[in-house]
Amino acid sequence: MAGHGPLRALDERLGRALATGHLPAGPAEFCADLGNTAVALPVLCVVMVWAGWQGWRDRSKEAPNEGARVRWWLPPLAAGLTLAVVPALVVPLKLWLARPGPPEMAGGAHDGFYPSGHGATAAVAYGVAALLVIRGVRRRRAARPARRLFAPAVVAVVALLDVAVGLGLVRRGYHWPLDVLGSWCLAAVLLAVWCAVCDRWSGAGAGRAQRR
Numbered sequence: 651m652a653g654h655g656p657l658r659a660l661d662e663r664l665g666r667a668l669a670t671g672h673l674p675a676g677p678a679e680f681c682a683d684l685g686n687t688a689v690a691l692p693v694l695c696v697v698m699v700w701a702g703w704q705g706w707r708d709r710s711k712e713a714p715n716e717g718a719r720v721r722w723w724l725p726p727l728a729a730g731l732t733l734a735v736v737p738a739l740v741v742p743l744k745l746w747l748a749r750p751g752p753p754e755m756a757g758g759a760h761d762g763f764y765p766s767g768h769g770a771t772a773a774v775a776y777g778v779a780a781l782l783v784i785r786g787v788r789r790r791r792a793a794r795p796a797r798r799l800f801a802p803a804v805v806a807v808v809a810l811l812d813v814a815v816g817l818g819l820v821r822r823g824y825h826w827p828l829d830v831l832g833s834w835c836l837a838a839v840l841l842a843v844w845c846a847v848c849d850r851w852s853g854a855g856a857g858r859a860q861r862r
Contacts (some may be wrong), residue, residue: 657828665752665826673821684811685768690775694733698726704786706769720853726784729778732844736774739836740767741856754823766825769833772815777841780808785848 683689705722706794744762751763784801 656673660852661826661828662752663758665706665820668817668820668827669752669754669823670823672796673817675822678818678821681814682768682822682824683765683818685815685819687771690771691733694729694779696777697782698729701729701782701786702726704789708789721851724852725782728844728847729782732778732840733771733775735840736770736836737767738841740765740770740833743836747749749826749829751829752826763825763831765832766816766819766829767833769812769816769825769830770837771811773834773837776808776811777837778844781841781845799805 652799656766691793702723705725709722741762743765743768746762747764748762749764755763764791784804816827816834819825819830820827
């Protein structure tokens with residue numbers, strides 16, 4: 651539907667309207683650049699190191715029979731692998747769908763623009779980084795109201811960041827809106843898989859249940 655279906659005309663009309671909108675080109679370019687691997691990967695790496703250090707430090711606080719089951723290294727490792735999977739999925743999808751890009755991208759190296767690699771990279775990298783931070787904070791002995799407010803605040807910040815990246819990509823003529831929306835759908839699946847893997851095999855959930 652994104653490449654040749656009935657939504658294509660509406661999508662391209664919306665894309666042209668946003669590309670000629672009032673959003674300044676400078677901030678739009680900055681937001682689009684946040685989806686570059688050179689920007690998103692270092693951010694995720696910092697959070698992965700922090701999460702790994704927190705998990706390694708907390709393992710000494712676990713009960714002896716519980717600590718052996720907690721794989722503190724799994725969430726950060728799975729986070730890195732999740733981001734690594736993004737190009738392995740995005741590139742074949744682009745080649746398969748072969749959706750032409752906006753006029754500004756005419757004459758590029760390829761014709762596949764759906765889904766957006768920058769959009770997926772930003773959504774996965776910042777999304778899984780946020781999930782690592784939320785998991786780390788939940789292990790802290792913080793006040794319960796503070797923990798309840800922290801997770802929604804982090805999720806809201808990442809959602810706004812992803813929207814900013816998407817608007818920047820469309821405003822600068824790098825992608826159509828549905829390219830970005832498709833990348834968000836792909837990222838949602840990958841983040842859900844990350845959560846399922848960590849909940850199933852990290853062992854942290856069982857540890858929390860025993861401490862309650």
